[in-house]
Amino acid sequence: SELLQIVFSNGTVGIVYAWQAIVVLCVSAAIGIALYLLMGFGLRRMALNTQTKFAWLGFVPFARYYLAGKIAGAGRVFGKKMKNAGFWLGILAGVLFALNAVYNYLSYYPILTMFFRGDAIVFTPSPDGLGWMYESDFVYARAAEVYMTVSSYVTFFLQLAFLFFFVLTFMQLFKKFSPRNYFAFSLLAFFGEVLGFSVASVIVFAQRRKK
Numbered sequence: 001s002e003l004l005q006i007v008f009s010n011g012t013v014g015i016v017y018a019w020q021a022i023v024v025l026c027v028s029a030a031i032g033i034a035l036y037l038l039m040g041f042g043l044r045r046m047a048l049n050t051q052t053k054f055a056w057l058g059f060v061p062f063a064r065y066y067l068a069g070k071i072a073g074a075g076r077v078f079g080k081k082m083k084n085a086g087f088w089l090g091i092l093a094g095v096l097f098a099l100n101a102v103y104n105y106l107s108y109y110p111i112l113t114m115f116f117r118g119d120a121i122v123f124t125p126s127p128d129g130l131g132w133m134y135e136s137d138f139v140y141a142r143a144a145e146v147y148m149t150v151s152s153y154v155t156f157f158l159q160l161a162f163l164f165f166f167v168l169t170f171m172q173l174f175k176k177f178s179p180r181n182y183f184a185f186s187l188l189a190f191f192g193e194v195l196g197f198s199v200a201s202v203i204v205f206a207q208r209r210k211k
Contacts, residue, residue, distance in 0.1 A: 035201040042204035046071050065090035072172035089165040099151050106144050170200050177210045
């Protein structure tokens with residue numbers, strides 16, 4: 001059965017069927033859960049091999065980064081010693097998650113409201129050609145508009161900081177368990193993170209039995 005019918009400004013009609021949405025959601029969820037568990041089991045085994053306390057933190061959101069930093073040990077940032085870069089990585093991950101959750105809720109609220117009301121949603125190309133716009137009579141509260149504007153800038157800089165500490169944490173971790181390949185692993189993990197696919201989870205799991 002049809003789940004959603006989208007009418008574009010040029011008259012083209014796009015139809016999303018329920019089974020298509022279910023398949024996409026199930027496959028995406030399965031991949032996400034699998035990668036999450038790979039990281040969890042990998043960090044747990046690494047923690048046990050290095051006698052690091054609280055190995056179970058490998059399965060806890062955000063706190064798993066603290067564990068990764070604890071296992072990796074101290075590193076150096078601009079010539080200064082940093083005991084646990086993973087601590088700051090976990091903090092940044094939590095803050096970004098909260099900011100993005102609110103931003104996405106505000107962004108999709110109008111279109112979801114239209115969808116559940118059964119309204120027609122007409123998409124038109126944006127003037128800059130970078131996306132699509134849709135007509136809606138929804139008006140954001142002033143506070144919501146300010147939040148969405150400010151958070152987009154704040155999130156950008158926080159994301160850069162996140163990637164910095166991500167590379168720092170996992171480069172140190174890979175260097176400890178795979179000295180010969182740590183640089184290549186770090187590059188793969190970085191580009192995977194940028195593209196939204198946790199290559200780091202696969203590498204951590206693959207290196208879990210090394211001491």
